[in-house]
Amino acid sequence: MDLMCVEAESHRRAYEDPVLLKDNRVLHNILSLEDKYMPNPAYFKCVQTDIKRYMRKMVAQWMYEVCDEQKCEEEVFPLSMNYLDRFLSIIDTPRTRLQLLGAVCMFIASKLKETNPLTAEKLLIYTDNSITLQELMDMELILLNKLKWDLSAITPHDFVEQILCRLSLGKEKAETIKKHAQAFIALCATDCQFMMYPPSMIAAGSVGAAIHGLNRTSPHIDYGLLEKLHQITGIEIECLRSCQEQIEQTLALNLSNMAETESTKIDQHSRHSSSSSHHLKEQPTTPTDVQDVMF
Structure with missing residues (x-):
């Protein structure tokens, strides 16, 4: 019988440790350390x-x-x-x-x-x-x-699982919210205005924005959810509301910019196609625009 080893073909993922997620000491420790890495x-x-x-x-x-x-x-x-x-x-x-x-x-x-x-x-x-x-x-x-070799910085990702497990959501819903929150966290990392917010606030705001976006029945921010996020993180409700609103505004602006860019690309592609019977497949962009501002 042939023995097949598939370890090299797929990454091993650590399972969620309930002790680390549900022990309040872990949450309190990362809350106390986050300012150090801002x-x-x-x-x-x-x-x-x-x-x-x-x-x-x-x-x-x-x-x-x-x-x-x-x-x-x-x-x-x-x-x-x-x-x-x-x-x-x-x-x-x-x-x-x-x-x-x-x-x-x-x-x-x-x-x-x-x-x-x-x-x-x-x-x-x-x-x-x-x-x-x-x-x-x-x-x-x-x-x-x-950086004095101090590399294990606290980021918003460290808080997402901690927050979600304390909101008592269903596993499937929590996973969906987590994916949306991770996308919002990446969006915040690209924008200078979010540097003033601690990681816990960005994480809570991202989770709030994810839940609000998935709950299409209400156009208003859920203050009941903000109260729960306040109890988990200790952050003032108004600060949480402000952060969540800023994330949602930044997301809307980025989506609008992406739509305009895509429309421009389609228009340019149509003009190019009319003058040429074939075109090269667009390759992943290299940072030539980044280099342009540096010289």
Whole structure:
């Protein structure tokens, strides 16, 4: 009888530990630690002399696309953005090194969260080989030194499971809400305005926005849910409401921008098709737009 080993063909996932999820000490510990890993939301004014907010957003969007295309764990992108913002909070960085910094942040975050981490070679390809392997290695050591090797940062993902298990939702519904909340967390990580919110508030706001979006019968925010989120996290109800509204507004704006972009692409494609009988299949975009703002 042939023995078949499938361990190499599929990733092993850790099961949900009820002790870690339902023990209030775990929740209290991460709530007490989250402030330690928050970046300075005013670093564009106080630290950075060359990098602007729109540059950070462009690099963040590129980093998200890389993580998404490589099917990274959901935690990798927010963790890499935490590293980037913490580094920029203390070190004045020229725009020419911002993409290098983003690549290094993904490189390190994937080592902590991925079974098969992103390779240096893949990251160089995603930068259109605008950086070298030696630059990547050197920048990795600089970032580790400046962050004092304190890499197990608290991110909104650490709170999502804690919140959901305390809302007593059905397993299938909780899984759906979790997926939506994870998407909202990634959206928040690309937007500078959410840097001022602690991870627990972003997680609670994302869960609230996910539940509100799935509950199409009511256009208004459920204050009963906000009360439950307040009891779980200790965050004031008005702060939770404000965060949730901001997430929903940001989502609506992004969806509107995506629709306009898609409409423009379709229009351009139609014009191109009328003048040519064939066209090349569009390949995953490389960060040429990121490079444009850096030179």
